[in-house]
Amino acid sequence: xxxxxxxxxxxxxxxxxxxxxxxxxxxxxxxxxxxxxxxxxxxxxxxxxxxxxxxxxxxxxxxxxxxxxxxxxxxxxxxxxxxxxxxxxxxxxxxxxxxxxxxxxxxxxxxxxxxxxxxxxxxxxxxxxxxxxxxxxxxxxxxxxxxxxxxxxxxxxxxxxxxxxxxxxxxxxxxxxxxxxxxxxxxxxxxxxxxxxxxxxxxxxxxxxxxxxxxxxxxxxxxxxxxxxxxxxxxxxxxxxxxxxxxxxxxxxxxxxxxxxxxxxxxxxxxxxxxxxxxxxxxxxxxxxxxxxxxxxxxxxxxxxxxxxxxxxxxxxxxxxxxxxxxxxxxxxxxxxxxx
Amino acid sequence: xxxxxxxxxxxxxxxxxxxxxxxxxxxxxxxxxxxxxxxxxxxxxxxxxxxxxxxxxxxxxxxxxxxxxxxxxxxxxxxxxxxxxxxxxxxxxxxxxxxxxxxxxxxxxxxxxxxxxxxxxxxxxxxxxxxxxxxxxxxxxxxxxxxxxxxxxxxxxxxxxxxxxxxxxxxxxxxxxxxxxxxxxxxxxxxxxxxxxxxxxxxxxxxxxxxxxxxxxxxxxxxxxxxxxxxxxxxxxxxxxxxxxxxxxxxxxxxxxxxxxxxxxxxxxxxxxxxxxxxxxxxxxxxxxxx
Numbered sequence: 025x026x027x028x029x030x031x032x033x034x035x036x037x038x039x040x041x042x043x044x045x046x047x048x049x050x051x052x053x054x055x056x057x058x059x060x061x062x063x064x065x066x067x068x069x070x071x072x073x074x075x076x077x078x079x080x081x082x083x084x085x086x087x088x089x090x091x092x093x094x095x096x097x098x099x100x101x102x103x104x105x106x107x108x109x110x111x112x113x114x115x116x117x118x119x120x121x122x123x124x125x126x127x128x129x130x131x132x133x134x135x136x137x138x139x140x141x142x143x144x145x146x147x148x149x150x151x152x153x154x155x156x157x158x159x160x161x162x163x164x165x166x167x168x169x170x171x172x173x174x175x176x177x178x179x180x181x182x183x184x185x186x187x188x189x190x191x192x193x194x195x196x197x198x199x200x201x202x203x204x205x206x207x208x209x210x211x212x213x214x215x216x217x218x219x220x221x222x223x224x225x226x227x228x229x230x231x232x233x234x235x236x237x238x239x240x241x242x243x244x245x246x247x248x249x250x251x252x253x254x255x256x257x258x259x260x261x262x263x264x265x266x267x268x269x270x271x272x273x274x275x276x277x278x279x280x281x282x283x284x285x286x287x288x289x290x291x292x293x294x295x296x297x298x299x300x301x302x303x304x305x306x307x308x309x310x311x312x313x314x315x316x317x318x319x320x321x322x323x324x325x326x327x328x329x330x331x332x333x334x335x336x337x338x339x340x341x342x343x344x345x346x347x348x349x350x351x352x353x354x355x356x357x358x359x360x361x362x363x364x
Numbered sequence: 365x366x367x368x369x370x371x372x373x374x375x376x377x378x379x380x381x382x383x384x385x386x387x388x389x390x391x392x393x394x395x396x397x398x399x400x401x402x403x404x405x406x407x408x409x410x411x412x413x414x415x416x417x418x419x420x421x422x423x424x425x426x427x428x429x430x431x432x433x434x435x436x437x438x439x440x441x442x443x444x445x446x447x448x449x450x451x452x453x454x455x456x457x458x459x460x461x462x463x464x465x466x467x468x469x470x471x472x473x474x475x476x477x478x479x480x481x482x483x484x485x486x487x488x489x490x491x492x493x494x495x496x497x498x499x500x501x502x503x504x505x506x507x508x509x510x511x512x513x514x515x516x517x518x519x520x521x522x523x524x525x526x527x528x529x530x531x532x533x534x535x536x537x538x539x540x541x542x543x544x545x546x547x548x549x550x551x552x553x554x555x556x557x558x559x560x561x562x563x564x565x566x567x568x569x570x571x572x573x574x575x576x577x578x579x580x581x582x583x584x585x586x587x588x589x590x591x592x593x594x595x596x597x598x599x600x601x602x603x604x605x606x607x608x609x610x611x612x613x614x615x616x617x618x619x620x621x622x623x624x625x626x627x628x629x630x631x632x633x634x635x636x637x638x639x640x641x642x643x644x645x646x647x648x649x650x651x652x653x654x655x
Contacts, residue, residue, distance in 0.1 A: 118473050123401055
C-alpha cells in the first residue's frame with residue numbers, strides 16, 4: 025500500500041491519572057505523516073510530544089482515538105509495529121556500562137533479531153558511519169555525552185527502521201555534536217527514500233533543518249501544521265524589510281517613510297547597525313502591505329538626501345511563529361514533562 | 365548514497381511479516397543477547413572474587429566452626445558448604461533477577477525492550493541464563509574452596525541425577541526470579557524492603573545451613589513453596605548418599621515437586637509479565653523513566 029501514511033492519528037487523546045485532577049497530555053490529535061516524510065513536532069516541555077511518541081511506539085495506550093504506524097494499529101498490532109520502527113531519545117543511558125561500544129550494539133542487534141554475523145557486520149558499519157571507530161572497544165560508561173548519543177543513534181539504525189522516532193535527540197549535546205547528529209539523520213534519509221522520521225524537539229533550527237513539515241504543539245493540541253515556509257507565512261501577512269541608510273532623510277526623518285502609501289509602519293532600529301556609533305548610518309524596520317510599496321520608500325529617501333546602503337527582507341523565525349500561536353516563548357513554559 | 369544501507373523489504377508491510385521460524389529465532393537471539401553482559405562481567409569485574417567468594421566462604425566457615433564445636437556429624441560440614449554455594453543462586457535471583465526490571469526502567473532499557481520485536485520473556489530468560497552461568501562459577505568456587513579447606517568428602521553414587529536435580533532446581537528458582545521481576549516493578553520501592561525481609565527467613569526455611577528435616581512440620585511448607593529448599597534437600601541426599609541424615613522426602617518425589625514448581629513459576633512469570641505490559645501501556649508509569 026504505497027499511499028498509506030507512515031503515521032496516521034485520529035482524535036488521539038491521552039489522560040494521565042493524577043492528583044488532584046487527571047492531566048490531559050494529548051487532547052484529540054489528528055495527524056498524517058506520509059511515507060518518506062521527515063516530520064517535526066515542535067513544542068515546549070509538557071506539550072504532549074513525548075506522549076504522542078510513546079503511543080506511536082506502542083509504549084502507551086491512547087485513552088481515546090486511533091493511531092496507526094506503517095498501517096498497523098498501535099493497540100492491536102504492536103508486534104508488527106515493533107518490527108519496523110526504532111526510537112532514540114535524548115539523554116538516553118540505555119545498555120550496560122561494562123560492555124564496549126561494539127558489544128553494546130551487537131547486544132541490541134540481537135534484540136532486533138539480526139543474525140549473529142549480520143549483527144556484527146551492521147555494528148561495524150554503523151560504528152564507522154557515526155565516527156565511533158576510535159571508541160569501538162571502549163567501555164560504554166567511559167564515553168562522553170556526544171559519543172554516547174552517537175551510540176544511541178547507531179542503535180536506532182540497527183534494524184533499518186522504516187519509521188524512526190527521535191525524541192529530543194540532541195538534548196544536552198554541544199553544538200558540534202548536535203550538528204553531527206543532524207547530518208547523520210539527513211544521510212540516513214538519503215540512503216532510502218521510503219524512510220520516515222518523526223522528530224520531537226524544542227530547537228527551532230533543528231526542526232527547520234531536518235523536517236519537511238512541522239506541527240507546533242502545545243498543551244496536547246496541534247496549533248499549526250505545515251512546511252516551515254507555510255508556518256512563517258501564517259504569522260506574517262505583511263512584508264518586513266530592514267533598510268540601512270547612510271543618514272536620516274531630511275524634512276521629516278522616518279515619519280516621511282511611515283506616511284507613504286502602502287507603508288504600515290517604520291521603526292528605527294539603530295542598535296542593529298554594526299558601526300552605528302562611528303557614523304550617521306541608521307537602520308529602519310519597515311512593514312509594507314506588499315512588496316510593491318518598496319519602490320516608493322526607496323524613492324522617498326533618495327529625494328530627501330539619504331542613500332540606501334543595505335536592504336534585506338526579514339523572514340519571521342519559527343520562534344516568532346510559536347510565540348504568535350502560543351502566546352509565549354519556549355522559555356516561559358508552564359507545562360510539566362511529567363504530563364508528557 | 366549508500367551510507368546507512370537500505371532496507372531489504374519493499375515496504376513496511378512486507379518488513380513486518382515474519383514467519384513463525386523467524387519469530388522463534390529472533391527470540392532465541394534476544395536470550396543470547398541479554399545473557400551476554402552477565403557472562404562477560406565474569407572477566408570484566410574481578411572484584412566479585414572477593415565479594416562473592418571470599419565473603420560467602422567466611423559465612424560458611426562460621427557454621428563449620430559451630431558444628432565442629434558441637435561435635436556434629438562431619439556430613440553437616442558438607443551440608444553447610446553446599447548450602448553456602450546455593451545461597452549465591454538465591455542472592456542472584458533476588459538482586460539480579462527480581463530487582464533487575466526496576467533498575468532497567470531507571471536506565472531507560474525497559475522501554476527499549478518493550479519496543480523491540482521480541483517477547484519480554486526472552487529478556488528474562490537471557491537474564492536467568494546469564495545469571496546462572498555467572499553464579500555457577502561463584503558457587504563452584506565456594507564449593508571448591510570450602511571442600512578443600514574443611515576436608516569435605518562426598519559420596520555421589522548418581523552423578524548424572526545430581527547434575528539433573530541441580531539444573532531442575534534452577535528452572536523454578538529462576539522462574540520465581542522472573543515472576544518477581546514483574547512484581548518488583550509493580551510494587552516499586554516496597555519490593556526491595558520485601559526482598560530484604562525475605563532474605564533471612566529464606567536462609568532459615570531453605571535449610572541453607574542445616575538439614576531441612578530438622579525444622580519439623582515447617583519443612584512441609586518449604587516443600588510446597590521454595591524450590592531452593594526442595595532442590596537443596598534432594599542434592600544433599602544425592603551428594604552425601606552415605607550420610608545418616610535423611611531428606612524430607614525421597615529424591616524422586618522431590619524431583620516431581622521441582623518439575624511441578626518449574627511449570628507453575630514459569631506460567632506465573634508469563635502471566636505477570638503480560639499483566640505488567642498491559643499496565644505499563646495503560647498507566648504509562650512503569651516504563652517511562654520519569655513517571
